[in-house]
Amino acid sequence: MRCLPHPARARHSLVLLDTEGFPDHEQDDEDAFSRLFVLNVLLSSVFVYNSRGDGDPQTQLERLTYVRELSQRVRVLPECCEPWDNSVLLSTILPTFVWCLRDVVPDPQLDWELEEEQHNLDSTVSATPGADHSPTRCIQSTFSCRKLFRFCPPGLDGEWGMPPAPLGPLHPTFQGQLEHFQQYVLSCEPKTTLGKHLIDGTFLAGLLERIVELLGRDETILLQEVCKELLEATMPHEVEGCRTPSPLGPVLESRGAASAAQPLRPKPKVEAVVVLQASSAPDRDGTRGDSAQASLWDPAQATSATGPICLVENVPSQGLQVNREALAQLQARSQPVVVVAIAGLYRTGKSYLMNQLAGKRTGFSLGSTIQSHTKGIWMWCVPHPRRPGHTLVLLDTEGLGDVEKGNAKNDTWIFTLAVLLSSTLVYNSLGVIDQGAMDRLHYVTELTEHIQAKAASGAGLAAAGDGADFVRFFPAFVWAVRDFTLQLRLDGRDITADEYLEHALRLKPGDDQCAQTYNLPRLCLHHFFPTRKCFVFEQPAHGEYLHRLEELHDDQLDPGFRKQAAHFCAYIWATAQTKALPGGHVVTGKLLGDLVVTYVDAICSGAVPCLENAVLALAQVENSVAVEEAMARYRTALGPWSVLPTETLSELLALHAQAEHDALEVFMARAFKDEDHLFQRSLKEQLDVELSKLCAANKQASHDRCQAVLLELSGDLEAHIGSGTYAVPGGYQRYLDERQRVVEQYQEVSRKGLMAVSALQEFLRSQDAVADTIREADQSLSEHDKELAGQQARTEAAEHEAAARRMAQEAAEQRRQEAKRSQAEHVQQLEARLETERQQLLAEHQQALDHKLKEQERLLHQGFQHQAEQLRAEIRGLQRQISQSRRQTCVLF
Numbered sequence: 096m097r098c099l100p101h102p103a104r105a106r107h108s109l110v111l112l113d114t115e116g117f118p119d120h121e122q123d124d125e126d127a128f129s130r131l132f133v134l135n136v137l138l139s140s141v142f143v144y145n146s147r148g149d150g151d152p153q154t155q156l157e158r159l160t161y162v163r164e165l166s167q168r169v170r171v172l173p174e175c176c177e178p179w180d181n182s183v184l185l186s187t188i189l190p191t192f193v194w195c196l197r198d199v200v201p202d203p204q205l206d207w208e209l210e211e212e213q214h215n216l217d218s219t220v221s222a223t224p225g226a227d228h229s230p231t232r233c234i235q236s237t238f239s240c241r242k243l244f245r246f247c248p249p250g251l252d253g254e255w256g257m258p259p260a261p262l263g264p265l266h267p268t269f270q271g272q273l274e275h276f277q278q279y280v281l282s283c284e285p286k287t288t289l290g291k292h293l294i295d296g297t298f299l300a301g302l303l304e305r306i307v308e309l310l311g312r313d314e315t316i317l318l319q320e321v322c323k324e325l326l327e328a329t330m331p332h333e334v335e336g337c338r339t340p341s342p343l344g345p346v347l348e349s350r351g352a353a354s355a356a357q358p359l360r361p362k363p364k365v366e367a368v369v370v371l372q373a374s375s376a377p378d379r380d381g382t383r384g385d386s387a388q389a390s391l392w393d394p395a396q397a398t399s400a401t402g403p404i405c406l407v408e409n410v411p412s413q414g415l416q417v418n419r420e421a422l423a424q425l426q427a428r429s430q431p432v433v434v435v436a437i438a439g440l441y442r443t444g445k446s447y448l449m450n451q452l453a454g455k456r457t458g459f460s461l462g463s464t465i466q467s468h469t470k471g472i473w474m475w476c477v478p479h480p481r482r483p484g485h486t487l488v489l490l491d492t493e494g495l496g497d498v499e500k501g502n503a504k505n506d507t508w509i510f511t512l513a514v515l516l517s518s519t520l521v522y523n524s525l526g527v528i529d530q531g532a533m534d535r536l537h538y539v540t541e542l543t544e545h546i547q548a549k550a551a552s553g554a555g556l557a558a559a560g561d562g563a564d565f566v567r568f569f570p571a572f573v574w575a576v577r578d579f580t581l582q583l584r585l586d587g588r589d590i591t592a593d594e595y596l597e598h599a600l601r602l603k604p605g606d607d608q609c610a611q612t613y614n615l616p617r618l619c620l621h622h623f624f625p626t627r628k629c630f631v632f633e634q635p636a637h638g639e640y641l642h643r644l645e646e647l648h649d650d651q652l653d654p655g656f657r658k659q660a661a662h663f664c665a666y667i668w669a670t671a672q673t674k675a676l677p678g679g680h681v682v683t684g685k686l687l688g689d690l691v692v693t694y695v696d697a698i699c700s701g702a703v704p705c706l707e708n709a710v711l712a713l714a715q716v717e718n719s720v721a722v723e724e725a726m727a728r729y730r731t732a733l734g735p736w737s738v739l740p741t742e743t744l745s746e747l748l749a750l751h752a753q754a755e756h757d758a759l760e761v762f763m764a765r766a767f768k769d770e771d772h773l774f775q776r777s778l779k780e781q782l783d784v785e786l787s788k789l790c791a792a793n794k795q796a797s798h799d800r801c802q803a804v805l806l807e808l809s810g811d812l813e814a815h816i817g818s819g820t821y822a823v824p825g826g827y828q829r830y831l832d833e834r835q836r837v838v839e840q841y842q843e844v845s846r847k848g849l850m851a852v853s854a855l856q857e858f859l860r861s862q863d864a865v866a867d868t869i870r871e872a873d874q875s876l877s878e879h880d881k882e883l884a885g886q887q888a889r890t891e892a893a894e895h896e897a898a899a900r901r902m903a904q905e906a907a908e909q910r911r912q913e914a915k916r917s918q919a920e921h922v923q924q925l926e927a928r929l930e931t932e933r934q935q936l937l938a939e940h941q942q943a944l945d946h947k948l949k950e951q952e953r954l955l956h957q958g959f960q961h962q963a964e965q966l967r968a969e970i971r972g973l974q975r976q977i978s979q980s981r982r983q984t985c986v987l988f
């Protein structure tokens with residue numbers, strides 16, 4: 096199996112199932128292969144049967160004998176529910192059957208007809224007379240949609256039927272055929288269950304398990320029952336407004352249509368393509384919680400089963416290293432990520448708390464295990480338990496402050512990375528928030544030397560930022576105080592954990608060294624982080640149980656701890672934001688992977704990681720992917736070129752305009768920080784080239800069709816010319832009449848396209864010499880008649896020429912209008928995006944300003960005039976930026 100983001104359907108996954116080739120000869124194992132076939136058919140939404148084209152192609156189809164057993168092995172309804180014919184019911188839910196016939200000699204006529212027939216398989220196969228149970232017939236009666244794609248050998252140099260040179264160029268015909276096949280498969284609908292329910296990865300996995308189980312026991316697969324069970328298991332509660340439809344409803348409804356379906360039939364190699372949508376996050380106990388709505392399915396979610404993995408290794412005596420395997424895991428994830436990092440001294444229960452967030456008792460390893468020997472950042476990706484379609488990335492820092500494990504100088508970098516990568520940062524400490532705890536948080540005071548918000552301008556060396564901008568992109572800050580033994584009371588009244596934290600973060604009056612040292616970490620926490628939150632936890636268990644926490648059931652944990660942990664998890668799941676880059680661009684797993692590499696590379700090269708540079712570097716990569724995705728979307732939206740020629744040019748331009756609109760939307764959704772609109776321009780250029788190619792192909796297709804039509808219609812005329820039928824008195828008029836008939840018949844033919852007039856003109860011109868000869872030889876005509884007739888022929892020719900010129904001019908005008916429309920569409924979508932970006936920036940600045948104003952007020956209130964004064968410059972800077980961005984207008988390209 097290979098899962099990847101669907102190239103043409105945003106937020107869908109493409110699941111490719113490649114089956115080991117079926118045996119060439121009858122084998123003892125026939126039964127095993129037959130079961131494999133059934134499994135493939137039931138799991139896929141497009142089923143590809145692949146065979147070589149040796150000999151009579153249909154014999155290849157006849158080798159797919161397993162298809163005969165399909166309706167015995169699989170029943171839609173139990174037998175007692177007849178009268179519906181099982182094959183008819185099956186045909187409504189089985190995948191599209193696609194037969195790929197490989198290595199056949201190209202046959203332009205056959206290929207053209209196949210295109211005309213939209214690759215309908217039935218147009219080329221014939222049912223074997225009298226063999227009702229032949230595989231071909233079974234395919235026809237069980238699969239309602241059947242397609243055939245023919246492929247010539249892929250290599251340029253190989254003879255027909257020879258394998259291609261491994262690295263040689265591809266044959267253009269093969270490339271074209273492959274493109275048609277791709278376009279078709281990528282345009283197929285997502286997989287649905289009985290009841291036309293879109294299915295997700297979880298469901299597919301369940302289906303797989305259930306079918307394998309039934310096949311293993313050689314039991315008949317009752318689809319209605321299987322789907323019902325799975326739906327019930329995966330959707331235990333009826334979510335409001337999302338009632339589970341009867342799994343049988345639409346099947347019965349579509350019965351009429353199905354019975355009208357035509358009969359059907361495939362052996363050596365079978366592949367299945369499943370286009371999937373949606374997933375949901377399993378709860379702690381593996382069932383779906385309150386998030387049972389359909390959501391996106393990220394193929395890489397399957398790897399959450401692999402558990403935590405080291406993402407950034409802090410190698411003793413060396414620097415930081417990104418683990419390629421973990422990176423690959425991230426890069427395979429296209430879902431937006433919510434990143435929660437935890438930092439703090441070792442052996443303070445960090446990993447245990449992170450496991451709680453993953454909804455699992457075990458995961459990140461506790462205490463002295465391999466994990467604690469590998470210092471650095473450990474990662475665990477799990478489906479977000481509350482936000483469908485999102486991945487929760489948990490980052491556990493290992494070994495901070497563990498001097499025995501060496502290379503403590505990298506600790507600050509690890510802390511810095513945790514800040515830069517997360518959207519919520521949990522700082523974990525033991526006991527109480529006292530000066531000792533504050534001192535151990537010295538990493539925060541060092542952040543200004545380790546993070547740069549903006550790239551240095553001019554030639555000067557990059558100087559570390561002063562932290563004024565940090566609040567715009569720093570994560571939310573959560574302090575987790577473990578084994579908290581104090582009472583939450585202050586001055587005789589109960590206080591909240593948050594008030595406890597705020598109290599601990601109060602500044603000390605005075606400007607002396609001592610006060611400054613005391614105040615620095617507190618000021619940093621105030622200034623850098625947009626929000627602060629505090630949770631206190633009692634000891635989870637006592638005595639020896641404390642070391643066996645992973646083995647304890649919930650009811651063996653201290654009830655106070657249980658409540659606090661549940662409260663903490665609920666808060667994080669509900670409030671931890673999706674990670675976003677400054678400017679609001681949502682970070683996906685893949686982007687997070689790119690971010691890790693960019694930052695670690697910067698650190699390893701001795702530079703200070705710069706947020707602005709990282710964003711720009713990421714934007715380059717993302718934007719080129721956005722262009723590719725947009726172009727792929729354009730091609731799919733346009734559909735196969737087999738529909739060419741279009742009747743009129745405007746019909747073709749309308750197709751292009753819609754496809755371009757879709758492509759632009761795909762681009763806009765993914766691209767960000769496209770400075771000077773370079774990538775959008777590149778996209779526009781590529782779209783323009785595509786349009787030119789499309790117009791040329793349309794012209795060619797029209798020309799070919801007109802020629803073919805004229806050739807056919809003028810067959811008799813040419814034959815009569817050849818046999819001298821017109822070389823008699825009065826022959827010229829007869830010739831003119833017959834030629835006129837050809838013209839009239841030609842004009843009746845539809846879908847000739849824009850070359851209709853010019854092709855006719857060409858045809859008539861090619862007749863000029865013949866017409867002159869027949870006229871000159873016609874003895875029934877006087878010289879004067881001939882003169883007149885010649886004159887008339889020339890006038891008609893001139894009229895045809897004028898008509899063809901007019902059409903060409905009209906076409907050129909339409910292309911000009913299209914270019915204008917396209918430009919306007921680009922500008923309009925760009926304007927809309929710039930406006931959204933501006934609003935986003937404005938909101939970010941406003942938030943930062945609100946934060947600083949609040950801090951300033953708090954400082955003034957507590958009597959710290961001097962510190963409040965220091966904030967004033969930052970506040971003024973932000974106010975200036977806000978008013979500038981209000982005044983800005985969109986700059987178009």
Ligand SMILES: Nc1nc2c(ncn2[C@@H]2O[C@H](COP(=O)(O)OP(=O)(O)O)[C@@H](O)[C@H]2O)c(=O)[nH]1
Pocket residue numbers: 440441442443444445446447448460461462577578632633634635641642643644645
């Ligand atoms: N006292 C106490 N011990 C804990 C707590 N949570 C976990 N532990 C135990 O402390 C040890 C270290 O826990 P671990 O989560 O690996 O700490 P980390 O090094 O900070 O990740 C393990 O034996 C845990 O069972 C807690 O809240 N209080």
Ligand SMILES: [Mg+2]
Pocket residue numbers: 442445446447459460461462467491492493
């Ligand atoms: Mg740990």
